[in-house]
Amino acid sequence: MELIDLLQALVRIPSPNPPGDTRAIADFIAEQMRALGCTVTMPAPEAKPEAVNVVATLGQGDPVIMLHAHIDTVPIAADEAGRWRFDPYGAVIDEGRVYGKGSVDDKAPLAAMMLAMQHAALTPTPSPTGRGEQNQQFQLARSGTLVLVAAAEEEVGGRLGTRWLADNGHLPLCDFIIVGEQTHNRVATAHKGVMRATVRTTGRSVHATNPDRGVNAITAMARAVLALEQYHRDLAGRVHPIVGVPTCNVGVIQGGSTANAVPDRCAVYLDRRMIPGEDPAAVQREMTDVIAALDVAPAQIEIGDFLVSNWFSSTIESPLAQAFMAATGAILKADPGPIGYLPGSDAKHLTGVTRGEMVIFGPGSYEVAHAFDEYVDIEELRTTSRILDHFIDHVLLNG
Ligand SMILES: [Zn+2]
Structure with missing residues (x-):
């Protein structure tokens, strides 16, 4: 050969x-x-x-x-x-x-x-x-x-x-x-390792002539996206000597179907990079805490579909x-x-x-x-x- x-x-x-x-x-x-x-x-x-x-x-x-x-x-x-x-x-x-x-x-x-x-x-x-x-x-x-x-x-x-x-x-x-x-x-x-996750908000759909009667799932998700951005910034304080810092990226957002209705569902897909030494279970808890700390009532919010590649x-x-x-x-x-x-x-x-x-x-x-x-x-x-x-x-x- x-x-x-x-x-x-x-x-x-x-x-x-x-x-x-x-x-x-x-x-x-x-x-x-x-x-x-x-x-x-x-x-x-x-x-x-x-x-x-x-x-x-x-x-x-x-x-x-x-x-x-x-x-x-x-x-x-x-x-x-x-x-x-x-x-x-x-x-x-x-x-x-x-x-x-x-x-x-x-x-x-x-x-x-x-x-x-x-x-x-x-x-x-x-x-x-x-x-x-x-x-x-x-x-x-x-x-x-x-x-x-x-x-x-x-x-x-x-x-x-x-x-x-x-x-x-x-x-x-x-x-x-x-x-x-x-x-x-x-x-x-x-x-690095990767953790994928999905955040979902649920509201109530009504006609857009009177949006205040509904609950807007996209508006609720906007708060989550900003909180996740802050979380990403905070992660920059953890530095690994070779691979750098952990990150959290909001990669996809989906929600709503037409401009003249209040959307009742919204989802974002996250990619969280872990540096060596980060415990995937602890990272999952952290992300859950970021979402749990949000006040989006009367909309509902949840995070799930965690997938880990170490x-x-x-x-x-x-x-x-x-x-x-x-x-x-x-x-x-x-x-x-x-x-x-x-x-x-x-x-x-x-x-x-x-x-x-x-x-x-x-x-x-x-x-x-x-x-x-x-x-x-x-x-x-x-x-x-x-x-x-x-x-x-x-x-x-x-x-
Ligand atoms: Zn290869």
């Missing part, structure tokens, strides 16, 4: 989610990993059997190091169709970039991780004769286990992907986990994490971080299978992911690959 050929092959196997059918790309990855001598399983949840994952294992014993990347992509959105310079599944190379849906998110880190598996499998084992032998038994040169997880369902929250894998015993307990996402090859150790945060104190920081710094010849990662990732689902630490790492920027003309810079991807190989050399192969 050569890095860019491999990336092109991965991009040319579409895996948009929805619908999230990853059978074809999982088959391709499994075949490549079996050819390296890995032990390969392809678990899929009963609730969505076409969302196939790949878990490929090399070596045995401690330490256990996981390389994780997701294999689904966002679909081609209606407003991006026709705007692509190249076929989104063509993996066209132009001026040092590979273009395509999933090229950077997340098939670029996936390709680098598959190459890292190959590097580990094919590196000669030091022999007693000192000559070095081809690694025929597919044992790593030193004790240790390298696991590639190619996960489905990340783009729709991971509940039937990585969360399901972790909860159902398909993943080993790890000493160090690298989650491939877009960090420009710097090491991210935290991302934050993630890790230290980088272990020898493995320190070795990864050192490998990144040495190859990048720049400050490896740690940095924050603004979007969420599957890292939040992996906290139950780590007894060590976890980082997010990969080429490119999340700002070019999920958009037309998604691309990865080839040199940057080669750097990703070199960092992973260098790290594996150091901790699993040659010391």
Whole structure:
């Protein structure tokens, strides 16, 4: 396998989610990993059997190091169709970039991780004769286990992907986990969580000739929107050193049907970003308190439909994490971080299978992911690959 050929092959196997059918790309990855001598399983949840994952294992014993990347992509959105310079599944190379849906998110880190598996499998084992032998038994040169997880369902929250894998015993307990996402090859150790919620006001509808006989649900909601704006401002006092401050955004407002009637219903949809350390249950109580403190009588107000996607945060104190920081710094010849990662990732689902630490790492920027003309810079991807190989050399192969 050569890095860019491999990336092109991965991009040319579409895996948009929805619908999230990853059978074809999982088959391709499994075949490549079996050819390296890995032990390969392809678990899929009963609730969505076409969302196939790949878990490929090399070596045995401690330490256990996981390389994780997701294999689904966002679909081609209606407003991006026709705007692509190249076929989104063509993996066209132009001026040092590979273009395509999933090229950077997340098939670029996936390709680098598959190459890292190959590097580990094919590196000669030091022999007693000192000559070095081809690694025929597919044992790593030193004790240790390298696991590639190619996960489905990340783009729709991971509940039937990585969360399901972790909860159902398909993943080993790890000493160090690298989650491939877009960090420009710097090491991210935290991302925010998200809480969604809906606020609803209820009034009484009457004809607009005499509005005072009714109860206006939109006017009541206006007070809630202003209170939520104040809440958002107050949150700016809580600062996380890497990911910044928590926020609360009123993203959608719906209410009323015609100008000549008093509206009896209004709803707003909220997006509350949590920083690491914020307890989702406490955040939910806070938001409930903001709404409960409002006087909107005789209208009624309630908040509900809470939905949580948790934050993630890790230290980088272990020898493995320190070795990864050192490998990144040495190859990048720049400050490896740690940095924050603004979007969420599957890292939040992996906290139950780590007894060590976890980082997010990969080429490119999340700002070019999920958009037309998604691309990865080839040199940057080669750097990703070199960092992973260098790290594996150091901790699993040659010391
Ligand atoms: Zn991603």
